[in-house]
Amino acid sequence: MSDTSMAAPAQAGGTPLVTHISEAVIRIAGNSQDGIQAIGGFLARLAGRSEQEVMTFMTIPSTISGGPSIFQVRIGTGEVLSAGDEADMLLCFYQHSYEDHIKSIKLGGIVLYDSDHVTPNPEWQENYRHVGVAISGLTVEAIGGTGRDKGKNIYAMGLLAKIYDLDVPKITKLIQERFSGKDTSIVTNALTCFNAGYSHSLENLLKTYQFKASEGKKPTPGSRPQVVMNGNEALTYGLIAAGVRFGAGYPITPWSDIMELLRKELPKYGGSFIQCEDEIASVSMAIGASWGGRVAVTGSSGPGISLKTEAIGWAVMAEIPLVVVDVQRGGPSTGMPTNVEQSDLNIACFGGHGDSPRVVIAPASVEDCFYTAIEAVNIARKFSTPVIILTDQGIASRIEAFEMPDLEKICQDITPDFTPVADHKPYDLSAADGITRHLAPGTRVASGKYPVVTGLEHDELGHPTGSPKLHVQMTAKRRNKLKKLGADLPTPKTIGPNEGQILLVGWGSSLGPITEAVGRGRSVGDAISGLHIKNLNPLPNGLEEIFQGFRHVFVVELNDEGFYGYGQLGQLLRARYCDPKIRGINKSDGLTWKVKEILDRARALADAVQNGKA
Amino acid sequence: MTSLALPFESLTRTGNLNLVPVPPLPEGERKGLTKKEVAADHPTWCPGCGDFSVLALYFKLIEKRKMHHEKITTVAGVMDNNVYGLTKNQTSPTSPLGYKSKTDAWGSGDRPINPMKQAIAAGATFVARTTHTNPNHVLQMMEAAMDHDGFSFIECLSECVEFYPGAFDGANPRKGGQFPEVPKDHDVTDEYAAYKLAEELMPGKFGIFYKVNRPTKNANEAKIVSTNREKFASLPDWQILQKNFDRMK
Numbered sequence: 001m002s003d004t005s006m007a008a009p010a011q012a013g014g015t016p017l018v019t020h021i022s023e024a025v026i027r028i029a030g031n032s033q034d035g036i037q038a039i040g041g042f043l044a045r046l047a048g049r050s051e052q053e054v055m056t057f058m059t060i061p062s063t064i065s066g067g068p069s070i071f072q073v074r075i076g077t078g079e080v081l082s083a084g085d086e087a088d089m090l091l092c093f094y095q096h097s098y099e100d101h102i103k104s105i106k107l108g109g110i111v112l113y114d115s116d117h118v119t120p121n122p123e124w125q126e127n128y129r130h131v132g133v134a135i136s137g138l139t140v141e142a143i144g145g146t147g148r149d150k151g152k153n154i155y156a157m158g159l160l161a162k163i164y165d166l167d168v169p170k171i172t173k174l175i176q177e178r179f180s181g182k183d184t185s186i187v188t189n190a191l192t193c194f195n196a197g198y199s200h201s202l203e204n205l206l207k208t209y210q211f212k213a214s215e216g217k218k219p220t221p222g223s224r225p226q227v228v229m230n231g232n233e234a235l236t237y238g239l240i241a242a243g244v245r246f247g248a249g250y251p252i253t254p255w256s257d258i259m260e261l262l263r264k265e266l267p268k269y270g271g272s273f274i275q276c277e278d279e280i281a282s283v284s285m286a287i288g289a290s291w292g293g294r295v296a297v298t299g300s301s302g303p304g305i306s307l308k309t310e311a312i313g314w315a316v317m318a319e320i321p322l323v324v325v326d327v328q329r330g331g332p333s334t335g336m337p338t339n340v341e342q343s344d345l346n347i348a349c350f351g352g353h354g355d356s357p358r359v360v361i362a363p364a365s366v367e368d369c370f371y372t373a374i375e376a377v378n379i380a381r382k383f384s385t386p387v388i389i390l391t392d393q394g395i396a397s398r399i400e401a402f403e404m405p406d407l408e409k410i411c412q413d414i415t416p417d418f419t420p421v422a423d424h425k426p427y428d429l430s431a432a433d434g435i436t437r438h439l440a441p442g443t444r445v446a447s448g449k450y451p452v453v454t455g456l457e458h459d460e461l462g463h464p465t466g467s468p469k470l471h472v473q474m475t476a477k478r479r480n481k482l483k484k485l486g487a488d489l490p491t492p493k494t495i496g497p498n499e500g501q502i503l504l505v506g507w508g509s510s511l512g513p514i515t516e517a518v519g520r521g522r523s524v525g526d527a528i529s530g531l532h533i534k535n536l537n538p539l540p541n542g543l544e545e546i547f548q549g550f551r552h553v554f555v556v557e558l559n560d561e562g563f564y565g566y567g568q569l570g571q572l573l574r575a576r577y578c579d580p581k582i583r584g585i586n587k588s589d590g591l592t593w594k595v596k597e598i599l600d601r602a603r604a605l606a607d608a609v610q611n612g613k614a
Numbered sequence: 615m616t617s618l619a620l621p622f623e624s625l626t627r628t629g630n631l632n633l634v635p636v637p638p639l640p641e642g643e644r645k646g647l648t649k650k651e652v653a654a655d656h657p658t659w660c661p662g663c664g665d666f667s668v669l670a671l672y673f674k675l676i677e678k679r680k681m682h683h684e685k686i687t688t689v690a691g692v693m694d695n696n697v698y699g700l701t702k703n704q705t706s707p708t709s710p711l712g713y714k715s716k717t718d719a720w721g722s723g724d725r726p727i728n729p730m731k732q733a734i735a736a737g738a739t740f741v742a743r744t745t746h747t748n749p750n751h752v753l754q755m756m757e758a759a760m761d762h763d764g765f766s767f768i769e770c771l772s773e774c775v776e777f778y779p780g781a782f783d784g785a786n787p788r789k790g791g792q793f794p795e796v797p798k799d800h801d802v803t804d805e806y807a808a809y810k811l812a813e814e815l816m817p818g819k820f821g822i823f824y825k826v827n828r829p830t831k832n833a834n835e836a837k838i839v840s841t842n843r844e845k846f847a848s849l850p851d852w853q854i855l856q857k858n859f860d861r862m863k
């Protein structure tokens with residue numbers, strides 16, 4: 001029943017040639033219940049443990065019972081900045097996965113398909129090397145059960161391990177770890193599947209691959225190991241490292257992972273996470289806890305953020321430190337819940353009534369999620385302000401390997417201080433730094449004058465006032481403290497030279513693709529550079545000088561071009577700098593940027609501008 | 615119904631949020647708060663507003679219980695007087711059917727909500743009813759609520775003299791109404807009996823409708839935390855986190 005067929009003529013002699021490669025992009029396509037994510041996770045973790053760089057990209061159906069799903073993993077011995085434009089290999093389990101994704105691989109790439117479910121198209125067989133293996137049948141042969149049972153993902157993992165000469169002992173360990181704590185027969189079955197796949201004869205395959213030893217990235221003695229996780233996990237652990245011990249939220253994809261993990265982890269530290277009846281209750285509860293003396297977190301995605309905006313306004317007015325996580329997804333409304341979009345920048349920066357300045361930061365990568373969470377907590381505390389972390393579905397579910405943080409150094413103790421004070425005015429207008437400081441309730445004030453917090457405009461002690469003079473002073477105070485933060489922010493560095501033709505400006509998860517686009521463009525002679533802005537509100541100073549070095553400033557965003565032709569950051573930059581050379585490169589297809597897409601669009605837009613057509 | 619919540623001990627003293635306890639206070643000759651000390655603000659309400667008496671009784675309670683300032687957190691919102699008074703006479707969720715207000719020139723078409731029933735249905739473990747025209751009773755209810763371990767809810771009728779005068783006259787003996795108390799034989803642990811009381815029309819009954827003891831959310835949460843802490847308390851926080859990171863190598 002073993003069936004290994006292929007279109008290209010077999011290599012005489014039978015033993016496949018070994019080709020040395022520095023990176024591979026593998027796309028796995030099937031249905032979400034097939035354990036596609038598990039194979040991707042194994043590959044990513046293996047890369048991390050092999051000191052390789054790795055980046056993944058996945059789509060999951062928004063329906064509960066499953067549906068088409070893909071997981072793309074790019075593993076490299078050099079720098080890996082994006083999940084890769086075109087795959088080297090497509091592993092497909094069904095006819096639909098085969099047909100829908102064949103175009104995502106390079107011409108001449110390999111299609112490894114389950115011949116029990118896929119009938120190859122003769123036309124495509126000319127352009128791609130087809131390798132059929134009866135994955136479903138062979139899995140049943142190996143461990144029994146039916147073709148619908150689990151195991152074929154692990155069998156396929158065995159095939160991949162053979163083709164890419166992966167480290168079998170390390171994979172075996174990963175499989176054991178993954179199923180540890182479960183019935184031993186599950187581990188045994190998984191290993192049997194893996195070994196069956198690994199020893200399946202692929203002698204008709206033209207060649208196998210071997211990753212070149214990484215150059216210059218050899219682990220030096222004493223260097224830190226890599227950890228492998230996704231963005232939501234990194235963000236959660238960042239919050240914990242920052243000292244956050246209370247959170248409240250309401251489930252919504254893709255934010256739910258964060259609250260699930262916080263709920264599980266916080267009690268270990270003596271903290272707690274509360275699932276509330278709705279978004280409004282959760283933001284309000286987090287504000288209450290923050291006011292209680294220790295920064296708390298709430299978060300959401302999509303419509304949940306809209307529901308929280310009124311309370312965020314309250315926190316701005318009362319000047320309460322608070323961290324709000326927004327894992328962006330396709331909107332508006334329930335929109336495209338499992339797709340990526342960067343369309344919440346406006347609501348993050350400006351959502352809400354009244355003049356309500358707040359801080360917005362967007363992490364650039366999975367590793368950055370960890371550190372951004374800490375930065376957000378510290379800004380919230382230092383400036384007594386709500387801080388919104390604007391991450392996105394792209395980073396949230398993406399798996400990356402990064403250097404193990406030095407947790408002993410990084411973890412913060414932000415236990416509130418209850419030392420009694422003589423007197424205290426939280427909204428002191430004469431404070432030298434202009435920043436509000438609240439006492440943790442429970443702190444004794446010897447003068448007996450205890451502050452009040454309210455959403456009404458207030459005087460220095462927090463007592464409600466209708467005084468126009470105080471409203472002017474307090475509004476300015478709330479603005480100026482964050483202007484001061486803006487002035488303190490470092491100016492981001494350009495990717496590539498700080499002058500040239502085109503500057504690609506991006507934020508959030510676009511850092512990788514933009515960096516790669518710059519590299520690829522420059523390698524063929526384009527005078528192109530990049531700029532990634534992490535602090536979006538307030539913006540850092542010094543951007544104007546950077547813009548001056550370029551003929552075009554193209555803001556690359558995963559959102560709509562809007563009425564006036566610029567995306568959300570594009571509009572913000574235009575408003576601040578009034579510079580007509582700022583233009584938008586936008587898209588809203590729910591997918592992350594491909595490097596080629598960015599380069600093609602940038603070149604075309606530059607041409608159009610030069611020809612007076614844009 | 616008034617949404618002036620009763621004081622609760624600050625989160626910082628529950629000890630289950632990994633916060634340091636308040637350092638021992640130099641008690642000595644320190645007396646409890648006086649009404650004068652606690653009433654920092656004089657709200658800008660209309661003279662004669664029922665809310666004044668509710669607030670005054672709350673201060674009296676603090677004084678009577680010899681409480682200290684730093685141990686009280688008061689959260690207050692908009693009060694319910696069967697009308698939206700603050701915004702100058704609009705229909706509120708408790709305004710009666712047919713009530714004419716600025717938002718209901720032809721009379722309200724919504725049946726009013728029943729705050730008592732809603733509180734019972736929502737799971738409050740102490741639900742009582744009182745009225746601002748009977749100060750002793752208000753104080754009695756507040757004290758009982760304070761002594762209750764769990765979420766306590768008191769509906770306190772408070773007249774808006776400006777926009778809905780006479781709304782609660784039916785419950786005011788001085789205005790020809792009545793003040794019937796909850797019957798002595800009422801079983802406060804009987805939820806259905808509590809609903810029955812809550813269904814009565816003006817003046818209804820006054821007193822404790824419902825009171826049960828069951829583990830509070832705080833207690834349940836504290837249990838989860840302490841079970842976890844038993845396993846991890848010997849480790850500094852960073853080592854607890856390190857365990858997770860080590861699994862992700």
Ligand code: SF4
Pocket residue numbers: 658659660662663664665695699700773774775776777
């Ligand atoms: S409007 Fe009514 S409720 Fe408001 S302060 Fe005046 S009397 Fe009281």
